[in-house]
Amino acid sequence: MHTLETHNINKMVAKTFTLLVLLVLAGCSLVPHVLYRIDVQQGNVVTDEMVEKLKPGMTKSQVLFVMGSPLIIDAFRDNRWDYVYLFHKRGDLVEQKRLTIFFDGDRLANIENYLQFSKEPVESKPAATSPDKKEDNTEDKESK
Numbered sequence: 001m002h003t004l005e006t007h008n009i010n011k012m013v014a015k016t017f018t019l020l021v022l023l024v025l026a027g028c029s030l031v032p033h034v035l036y037r038i039d040v041q042q043g044n045v046v047t048d049e050m051v052e053k054l055k056p057g058m059t060k061s062q063v064l065f066v067m068g069s070p071l072i073i074d075a076f077r078d079n080r081w082d083y084v085y086l087f088h089k090r091g092d093l094v095e096q097k098r099l100t101i102f103f104d105g106d107r108l109a110n111i112e113n114y115l116q117f118s119k120e121p122v123e124s125k126p127a128a129t130s131p132d133k134k135e136d137n138t139e140d141k142e143s144k
Contacts, residue, residue, distance in 0.1 A: 037090045039087070039088065039089050039090065040088040041085070041086070041088075042086045042087075042088075043071050043084040043085040044067075044068060044069075044070065044083040044084065044085055044099075045085060046085065046097065046099050050066055051099065051111070053066045054067070054101070054108060054111060055108070056107075056108055057108060058107065058108040059108075060103060060106050062108075063081070063101060067081075067083060067099075070082055070083050070101070071083055071084045072084065078103075079103045079104065079105075080100060080102055080103070081101045081103075082098065082099075082101075083098065083099040083100075084096075084097070084098050085097040085098075099112070099113055
């Protein structure tokens with residue numbers, strides 16, 4: 001009879017412990033902002049001074065010297081570099097920035113600057129042709 005009482009007490013302790021663990025886990029999920037979450041910065045920090053140094057016709061190595069390594073280099077389109085920055089404060093997206101640089105061969109052709117503060121995601125666009133090529137095409141059409 002002594003073993004039966006010990007067995008029942010062990011069952012009750014196991015049930016109580018399980019219930020306690022479940023309550024603690026449920027409490028954590030209901031109050032997520034009470035828990036401490038670190039601020040996380042990801043990507044490239046790009047300043048206005050860096051963007052001002054970029055000039056059309058710069059080589060890729062010159063752009064690399066001014067801007068640093070891009071976060072994203074497309075393996076299929078080596079004419080596009082993306083500099084992306086995300087800032088999460090306590091788990092919430094506070095800031096998202098993107099700067100896209102397009103090259104024509106080895107030379108800087110175009111810059112898409114989305115460095116304003118934004119909580120909305122920045123929509124990506126397909127790579128555009130360089131402005132020089134667009135002008136050449138309009139001149140060809142006018143002459144025909």
